[in-house]
Amino acid sequence: xxxxLAPFGLTAWWLPILLGIAFGAVLERSGFGxxxxxxAQFYFTEMRVLKVMFxxxxxxxxxxxxxxxxxxxxxxxxxxxxxxxxxxxVGGLLLxxxxxxxxYCPGTSIVSASTGKVDGMWFLGGVGLxxxxxxxxxxxxxxxxxxxxxxxxxxxxxxxxxxxxxVVALVVVLAAGMFWGATVLERSFGSPSPASPRASPAGxxxxxLRPALLRGGGVLALAAVVVAFARPAAGGGAVEERVRLLGAxxxxxxxxxxLHLDPLEVAGLLHQQIGGKPARxxxxxxxxxxxxxxxxxxxxxxxxxxxDSLRGDGGRAFADPRYATSIKVVMSDDEAAxxxxxxxxxxxxxxxAYVLAGGIDLWLDVFRDGRLDALPARGSExxxxxxxxxxxxxxxxxxxxxxxxxxxxxxxxxxARPFEVRVKPVTKAGKASGGCG
Amino acid sequence: MRRTGPAxxxxxxxxxxxxxxxxxxSFLLTGHGLGASGGIxxxxxxxxxxxxxxxxxxxxxxxxxAGGTKNPLDAWVVLGIxxxxxGGAASGxxxxxxRLETFKGPRVSKRAxxxxxxxxxxxxxxxxRLARGCTSGQALTGGATLAVGSWVFMFAVFxxxxxxxxxxxxxxx
Numbered sequence: 122x123x124x125x126l127a128p129f130g131l132t133a134w135w136l137p138i139l140l141g142i143a144f145g146a147v148l149e150r151s152g153f154g155x156x157x158x159x160x161a162q163f164y165f166t167e168m169r170v171l172k173v174m175f176x177x178x179x180x181x182x183x184x185x186x187x188x189x190x191x192x193x194x195x196x197x198x199x200x201x202x203x204x205x206x207x208x209x210x211v212g213g214l215l216l217x218x219x220x221x222x223x224x225y226c227p228g229t230s231i232v233s234a235s236t237g238k239v240d241g242m243w244f245l246g247g248v249g250l251x252x253x254x255x256x257x258x259x260x261x262x263x264x265x266x267x268x269x270x271x272x273x274x275x276x277x278x279x280x281x282x283x284x285x286x287x288v289v290a291l292v293v294v295l296a297a298g299m300f301w302g303a304t305v306l307e308r309s310f311g312s313p314s315p316a317s318p319r320a321s322p323a324g325x326x327x328x329x330l331r332p333a334l335l336r337g338g339g340v341l342a343l344a345a346v347v348v349a350f351a352r353p354a355a356g357g358g359a360v361e362e363r364v365r366l367l368g369a370x371x372x373x374x375x376x377x378x379x380l381h382l383d384p385l386e387v388a389g390l391l392h393q394q395i396g397g398k399p400a401r402x403x404x405x406x407x408x409x410x411x412x413x414x415x416x417x418x419x420x421x422x423x424x425x426x427x428x429d430s431l432r433g434d435g436g437r438a439f440a441d442p443r444y445a446t447s448i449k450v451v452m453s454d455d456e457a458a459x460x461x462x463x464x465x466x467x468x469x470x471x472x473x474a475y476v477l478a479g480g481i482d483l484w485l486d487v488f489r490d491g492r493l494d495a496l497p498a499r500g501s502e503x504x505x506x507x508x509x510x511x512x513x514x515x516x517x518x519x520x521x522x523x524x525x526x527x528x529x530x531x532x533x534x535x536x537a538r539p540f541e542v543r544v545k546p547v548t549k550a551g552k553a554s555g556g557c558g
Numbered sequence: 559m560r561r562t563g564p565a566x567x568x569x570x571x572x573x574x575x576x577x578x579x580x581x582x583x584s585f586l587l588t589g590h591g592l593g594a595s596g597g598i599x600x601x602x603x604x605x606x607x608x609x610x611x612x613x614x615x616x617x618x619x620x621x622x623x624a625g626g627t628k629n630p631l632d633a634w635v636v637l638g639i640x641x642x643x644x645g646g647a648a649s650g651x652x653x654x655x656x657r658l659e660t661f662k663g664p665r666v667s668k669r670a671x672x673x674x675x676x677x678x679x680x681x682x683x684x685x686x687r688l689a690r691g692c693t694s695g696q697a698l699t700g701g702a703t704l705a706v707g708s709w710v711f712m713f714a715v716f717x718x719x720x721x722x723x724x725x726x727x728x729x730x731x
Binding site for chain 1: 567568570571573574575576577578579580581582583584585586587588589590591592594595598599601602603606615616617618619620621622625626634635637638639640641642643644645646647648649650651653655656657658659660661662663668671672673674675676677678679680681682683684685686687688689690691692693694695696697698699700701702703704705706707708709710711712713714715716717718719720721722723726727729730731
C-alpha cells in the first residue's frame with residue numbers, strides 16, 4: 122500500500138484562477154501571445170511551440186513519475202483524458218488547420234487578446250463562434266463523437282504493454298530527438314526575426330547551442346535518475362489493477378445475480394422499506410449514464426456520476442466509514458455500465474453495493490408503461506441504451522421517478538410483481554468493509 | 559521600473575520547464591490539468607442560456623453543460639481562463655508588451671489578418687469541441703499523463719498544420 126497523499130482534490134474557487142494566472146503568464150513570457158512566433162513553427166523558422174510544449178510535457182511527466190515513485194502521488198487518481206481516437210484524429214487535423222490559418226490556439230489567443238493584440242481578439246471571437254456552431258450542429262454526428270475509436274482511460278504504458286518507466290524514458294528520448302531536429306531546422310530555415318522583416322519587438326531569441334545542450338543534458342540526467350528509480354508498477358492505476366484481479370470473483374457474483382435488485386425492491390428502498398417492511402438506512406443511488414439521458418429521466422435523489430470519477434476520488438469516497446452502512450445502488454440503461462461501476466466500487470472496498478436489475482429501461486417498463494411482468498433485457502437486447510423516448514428533459518419530475526409508497530405496498534401485498542429480496546438489512550455497527558478497503 | 563524596450567522572451571526550454579511545473583502543480587493540488595477551450599465553450603453556452611434557455615435544454619451537447627438548473631459557469635475551467643487572461647495581461651504589461659497592435663505576416667493587410675484570425679479561430683473552436691479539448695486541455699494535459707488519445711491528437715494537430723502550411727505560406731512569410 123503506497124502512502125499516496127496527492128492529488129489533494131482541492132476545490133477552492135481561487136485555485137483555478139491562481140493556476141490560470143501562472144499558466145497565462147508563462148504562455149506570455151514564452152512568446153505565445155505573438156501569432157507570428159506561433160505560426161513560425163509551421164515554417165521551421167522558429168520551433169518555439171514544439172520546444173515549449175514538449176519541454177512542458179517532459180517536465181510534468183518527470184515530476185509525476187518522481188512523485189508517484191516516492192508514493193506521494195496516486196497516478197491512478199489523476200483525471201486522465203479518455204481516449205476517443207476518431208475525434209482525436211479529425212479534431213486534431215482541423216485544429217492544426219485552424220492554427221496555421223489563424224495563428225493561435227484558444228489558450229494563446231486569450232493571452233494575446235489580453236495584451237492588446239487585435240488579431241488575438243478576432244481569433245478569440247472566432248473560437249467562440251466555432252464553439253457555438255459545434256453546439257448547434259454537433260448532435261448530427263453524435264454517434265461518431267461518442268463512439269469512434271473509444272478506448273476509455275487508456276494510457277501509453279497500458280496500450281503499448283510497456284512498464285511506466287520505459288515509456289517515460291522513450292518520451293524523454295523522443296523529445297530530445299525532436300529538440301535536436303528543431304535546432305537543425307531552425308539553422309537552415311530560420312532568420313533572427315521570423316515573420317517580420319523589421320526587428321522583432323520582443324528582442325532576439327538567444328539560442329546559442331552550448332547552453333541548450335547543457336540544459337538538455339541536465340534534463341536527460343534527471344530523467345535517467347527518475348527512470349532508474351521508477352518502479353515498473355508506478356502509476357499503473359491501482360483501482361483498475363484490483364478490478365482486473367477481482368474479475369473472476371466478480372464475474373461469479375454478477376452471474377449469480379444475488380446483488381441485482383428488482384425495480385420494485387428499489388422502489389421500496391425509496392420509501393425506507395426492505396421487502397415490504399420498514400427499515401432504517403441511508404440510500405445512495407448512483408446513475409452512471411450520460412448527462413443528456415440523466416437529464417431526460419432519473420430516479421428521485423439519484424446522483425449522476427461517471428466511471429472515471431468512480432475510479433478516482435468519486436468512488437473512493439464511498440469506501441469512507443461514513444458510507445459503511447449506506448446502501449448503494451448503481452444503475453445504467455441496462456446493466457453493463459452499472460456492473461462495470463459496481464466492479465469499481467467493490468475494488469475500492471465499498472460494501473453494500475447493488476445493481477438495479479434491468480436498469481432504467483426495465484424501471485420504465487414497469488413503472489411508466491405499467492408492465493408489471495417485464496423482465497431485464499438479456500443477450501442482444503441488452504444494449505445499455507435508453508429504449509424509452511422522452512419529449513423533454515424533465516429529470517425526476519415524473520411520478521414514476523418515485524412510485525408512491527401506497528402503490529408499492531399494494532403491489533407487495535397483492536404480489537403483483539414477485540421478486541426475491543436481495544438487500545441485506547444494515548445495522549449501525551455493520552462491518553465497515555468486506556474487502557481490500 | 560520601465561525599460562526602454564520590451565523584456566525579451568524566455569528561452570523556450572525555460573518556458574517549457576516552468577509550464578510543465580505549473581501543470582504538475584495543477585495535477586498535484588486539484589487532480590486535473592489545465593484547459594482553455596472548455597472555458598470558452600462554457601461562457602458561450604452561458605450566453606445561449608440567457609437568450610434561449612429552452613433551446614439549451616433541448617440540445618444535448620448544450621444541455622450537458624447548461625441544461626435545467628445547471629450553471630455552465632460553475633466549473634474550474636471557467637475560472638482558469640479568467641486567470642489566463644489576468645496572468646497574460648499582467649505579464650505582458652510588466653514586460654512592456656501591452657500595446658494595441660496586430661501581429662501579421664508582412665504580405666497581408668490588417669483587415670485580411672483579422673478575418674483570417676476569425677476564420678482560423680472558428681475552425682479551431684469547432685475542432686476543440688469535437689476533440690474534447692485544445693492544445694492546453696488535450697495535447698499538453700493529456701500528453702503529460704500519457705493519455706493515448708492526447709498523443710494521437712497532438713500529432714494530428716502538427717499534421718494538420720504542416721499539411722496546409724506550404725499552400726498558405728503567403729499568410730506568414
